[in-house]
Amino acid sequence: MIIFENVEYTYPNGFKALSSINLEIKDGELVALMGENGAGKTTLLKHLNGLLKPSSGRVIVNGVDTRHATVASLSRDVGIVFQNAEDMFFSPTVWEEISFALHNFGYQEEVIKKRVGWALKFMELEDYRDKSPFLLSGGEKKRLALAIVLAWSPKIVALDEPTVGQDVLQKEKMIQIIRQANQQGKTIIISSHDVEFIADLQPRIILMSKGKIIKDGYAEEVLTDLSLLKECRLIPPQMVSLTYELGFLGIKPHLGQPEDIALEIIRRLR
Amino acid sequence: MIAIEARKLGFMYAGSSSWVLKDIDLEIYEREFVLLAGRSGCGKSTLLRCFNGLIPYFYEGELEGEVKVYGLDTRNHPPYILSQYAGMVFQNPDNQLFALTVEADIAFALENLSLPRDEIRERVDWALKVMGIEDLRDKSPNELSGGQKQKVAIASILAMKPKIIILDEPTSSLDPASAKQLIDTIAELNYKLGITIIIAEHRLDMLLPYVNRLIVMNDGRIVFQGNPRDILEKYDVMPYGVPVPRVVRVAQQLKKTLSGSTISRIPLTVDELVQDIRRWRSGK
Numbered sequence: 001m002i003i004f005e006n007v008e009y010t011y012p013n014g015f016k017a018l019s020s021i022n023l024e025i026k027d028g029e030l031v032a033l034m035g036e037n038g039a040g041k042t043t044l045l046k047h048l049n050g051l052l053k054p055s056s057g058r059v060i061v062n063g064v065d066t067r068h069a070t071v072a073s074l075s076r077d078v079g080i081v082f083q084n085a086e087d088m089f090f091s092p093t094v095w096e097e098i099s100f101a102l103h104n105f106g107y108q109e110e111v112i113k114k115r116v117g118w119a120l121k122f123m124e125l126e127d128y129r130d131k132s133p134f135l136l137s138g139g140e141k142k143r144l145a146l147a148i149v150l151a152w153s154p155k156i157v158a159l160d161e162p163t164v165g166q167d168v169l170q171k172e173k174m175i176q177i178i179r180q181a182n183q184q185g186k187t188i189i190i191s192s193h194d195v196e197f198i199a200d201l202q203p204r205i206i207l208m209s210k211g212k213i214i215k216d217g218y219a220e221e222v223l224t225d226l227s228l229l230k231e232c233r234l235i236p237p238q239m240v241s242l243t244y245e246l247g248f249l250g251i252k253p254h255l256g257q258p259e260d261i262a263l264e265i266i267r268r269l270r
Numbered sequence: 271m272i273a274i275e276a277r278k279l280g281f282m283y284a285g286s287s288s289w290v291l292k293d294i295d296l297e298i299y300e301r302e303f304v305l306l307a308g309r310s311g312c313g314k315s316t317l318l319r320c321f322n323g324l325i326p327y328f329y330e331g332e333l334e335g336e337v338k339v340y341g342l343d344t345r346n347h348p349p350y351i352l353s354q355y356a357g358m359v360f361q362n363p364d365n366q367l368f369a370l371t372v373e374a375d376i377a378f379a380l381e382n383l384s385l386p387r388d389e390i391r392e393r394v395d396w397a398l399k400v401m402g403i404e405d406l407r408d409k410s411p412n413e414l415s416g417g418q419k420q421k422v423a424i425a426s427i428l429a430m431k432p433k434i435i436i437l438d439e440p441t442s443s444l445d446p447a448s449a450k451q452l453i454d455t456i457a458e459l460n461y462k463l464g465i466t467i468i469i470a471e472h473r474l475d476m477l478l479p480y481v482n483r484l485i486v487m488n489d490g491r492i493v494f495q496g497n498p499r500d501i502l503e504k505y506d507v508m509p510y511g512v513p514v515p516r517v518v519r520v521a522q523q524l525k526k527t528l529s530g531s532t533i534s535r536i537p538l539t540v541d542e543l544v545q546d547i548r549r550w551r552s553g554k
Contacts, residue, residue, distance in 0.1 A: 036445045037416050137311045165361075165442055167310045167472065168513040193445045196516070233447035238475055238516040238540060245544040249551075258516040262523030269551060 001026055002048065002156065002187070006057035009043055017043040019211045021057070025189065027155065030182045032198050033191040034222075035208035036233035041191035042083075044208070045158045048189070049078040062155065076105065079149030083161040085141040089133040094125060094144060097133050098151050105152055119151035123177070139170040146177065156187040163194045171197055199223055199237040199255050207232055224253045273434055273466045274298040274321055274356070278335030281316055281325060290316045292490040294335070298468065300433070303460045303480055305498070306470040308487035309511030314470040317487070318436050320344065321468065323352040340433065353379075356434040357427030361442050363419035366426070367411040372403070375411060376426045383430075397429040400463070401455060417448030421455065428459070434466040435459060441473055450476050475515040478538040486510050503536045517543045 004023040010016045017040045025031055033041040046052040047059045050066040059066045062077050082088065091097040098119055102112045120126045123143040128136060133144055142162065149157055159178070163171050171194075178201065182188050192198055198205065198219065205222040207215040209232045215222055222228065224240050236244075239261055244253045249268040256264075279294040290313050298304055306314045319325040323344045326333045337344045339355050360366060369375040376397055380390045398404045401421045411419060420440055427435055437456065441449035453473065457480040459465045471477055478484075484498040488510050494501050501507065502518050517537050524533050533550070537543035 037443075037448065139310050165310070165439075167308075167511040168508070169309060169511045195446060230447075233445045235446040235450060239520075241540045242517060242520065242543065245540060246547070248548070258519035259523045262520045262527065265520070265524065265547065266527055269547075 001060075001062060003060040004044075004047070004057070005060070007047065007054045007059060008056045009040075009047070009052060010055045017211050018047075018054075021213060023206065023213065023216075025187060027187055028182070028185050029187055030178070030201070030203040031187075031189045032201070032203045032205050032219075033189065033208060034193060034195075034198060034205055034232065034234060036193070038210075039208040039232065040211040041208055042160055043211075045080055045160055045189065045191055048156065048158055049074040049080055051080075072104075075101075075154070076152070077154050078156045078158065079152065079154035080158040081142075081145045081149050081160065081162065083164055085145035086134065088145050088148065089141075092132060093130050094120070094133055094136075095129045097144065098148050101148060101152050115151045115153070119147040122150065122180075123147040124173075138165045139167070142166060142170070142174075143177075150181065154186075156189065157181060158189045158191075160191050161193075162190060163192060163197050175200055193234060195223065195229075195234055195237045199239070202255070220255055223255055271300045272297050272338075273300050273302070273340060274468075275338045276320065276335065277337075279317075279320060279337055280332075280334035281320065282332045283316075284330040284332075286331070290490050291320070294490075294492060296485075296492065296495075298434075298466065298483075300466055301460070301464045302466050302468075302482055303457070304466075304468045304483045304485060305474070305477055305481040306468070306485050306487060307472075307474065307507075307510075307512045308493075312487045312511070313490040314487055315438050316490075318358070318438050318468065318470060321434070321436055322356040322358050323347065323349040324358070350382075353432070354383075354430060355432055356436055357430055357432040359420070359423050359427055359435065359437045359440050361439045363411075363416070363423040366423040367419060370410060372398075372406045372409050372411060372414075372422050372425075375422060376429050379426060379430055393429045393431070397425040400428060400459070401425040415448065417444050417452055420444065420448075420452055424452075424456070424459075432465070434468065437467070437469040437471070439470055439472070441471065449473055453477055453480075472513055474513050475517075475539075478515065486512055499536050499538060502538075521546075 002025040004021045007018055007021040009018040035041055050069055050071045053067050089097055091100055095116060098116045099112050102115060120129055125143055125147060162174055178188055202219040205219055206213055207222055215228055223237055226236055229236050239256050240253055243251050276294050276296040279291055280289050281291040282289045308314055320337045327349050339352055367375050369378055373394055376394045377390050380393055398407055401424060403421050441452055453476045460467045478498050481498050484501050485492055486494040486507050494505055508514055517540050521533050521537050521543055533546055
């Protein structure tokens with residue numbers, strides 16, 4: 001369980017990035033933080049493992065007040081994959097990159113082998129185990145960053161803009177991975193302004209603008225609210241824009257797969 | 271008039287053992303708006319780098335065949351010459367901006383061309399105006415948003431008065447509203463000023479209304495090219511990592527289920543599809 005209580009955060013240069021954030025995320029939830037660039041999404045994520053501590057208010061992760069815990073101890077429960085995956089890398093091989101954190105957490109060699117093997121397989125990186133992380137393609141680097149985090153099996157996984165620089169097939173793969181990890185009981189928190197990606201994932205959406213939460217609801221409700229999306233510099237998913245225009249057929253604005261919406265149109269036309 | 275011509279173009283980066291571009295034959299004409307699409311790593315960026323001399327001057331490797339920009343062979347015309355024909359905008363504007371003010375950033379390349387003072391001032395004013403960022407003139411690039419930075423980066427290219435502007439995923443870190451704004455501005459450069467645009471981008475839904483040619487690449491080769499509507503109608507481009515807009519998928523399903531003549535064209539926008547449905551409904 002994650003609790004934000006009246007959290008404010010002001011950067012050392014005086015920029016107030018978060019104000020009056022109140023939030024509760026339960027175990028096993030799938031949550032997306034959406035909003036314009038600079039809305040405070042990444043700043044909020046950095047509070048989850050104590051990289052940033054609130055200027056006022058408090059953040060409680062699984063019962064621990066982050067002000068009184070180290071990043072190292074919080075990281076056991078919270079793994080964050082940042083937007084620029086490469087910033088995480090420093091090891092000579094993919095295998096060592098994934099096993100590094102496990103060694104630090106003091107796991108037995110046997111366990112480490114098993115876990116790294118599992119993470120490589122899960123993220124389809126087995127062929128690259130002896131390759132340098134820096135020689136991977138953009139999509140592979142993203143998957144490696146996620147493999148590193150999943151290998152130590154934190155209860156909470158946060159992903160900062162996981163689709164930036166990913167092509168459409170990699171995005172589909174990312175959706176599968178996120179769903180699978182979520183089904184295994186992990187709490188997943190994603191920051192993104194990729195509306196089509198989030199429309200496919202259908203998570204709970206926390207909409208942010210200028211450091212504040214302006215809406216907290218389910219995908220269907222949030223992504224069909226055009227004025228709210230506009231306020232956050234988001235553009236509605238194309239299927240929402242389409243169904244908005246199809247009122248004359250008696251179709252209500254909603255999310256959906258294009259093929260399903262086509263069949264709905266045909267039913268109404270006949 | 272041909273703006274860019276590639277013949278039997280191949281390229282392999284130094285230290286690598288595989289060809290990133292293979293046997294590319296291509297002609298791009300003046301005033302075209304060309305969109306490059308395909309999976310990450312398919313060779314889009316490498317191809318763009320061949321169009322302004324970054325390859326072979328900046329990136330070392332083995333170059334086969336030839337590329338001509340307005341008739342100038344890129345092998346024997348260095349980037350400072352080619353950049354007066356073809357300017358390039360990158361994914362991350364931070365790599366392109368460095369001066370203390372927006373104005374100084376835009377003026378920098380012009381000063382290097384030793385243009386007269388008045389001309390520099392005139393061109394900077396013009397570029398700021400065209401990009402709609404006159405209010406940013408005295409700001410530091412550091413205090414701008416991502417979308418604003420990208421507009422400044424384009425303005426600094428524009429001030430060189432290039433005939434061609436090449437853009438490599440310019441909106442990938444922007445939020446959707448900023449991305450749309452930027453793409454609309456790029457389109458204006460094309461239809462108002464006649465600048466040839468060559469862009470690699472994943473946001474097909476925003477670009478297709480403006481594009482006259484779609485080039486789909488796979489594994490270093492061009493697999494399809496032509497009018498985007500024709501390509502989307504004839505070929506299944508999804509396996510090549512082309513993010514086909516969802517309205518296109520709706521129309522394809524409608525075509526499949528209803529008789530072929532119902533949806534007469536593949537729509538590129540929501541508005542086009544809605545028009546077609548209205549027309550079909552009233553004609554029924």
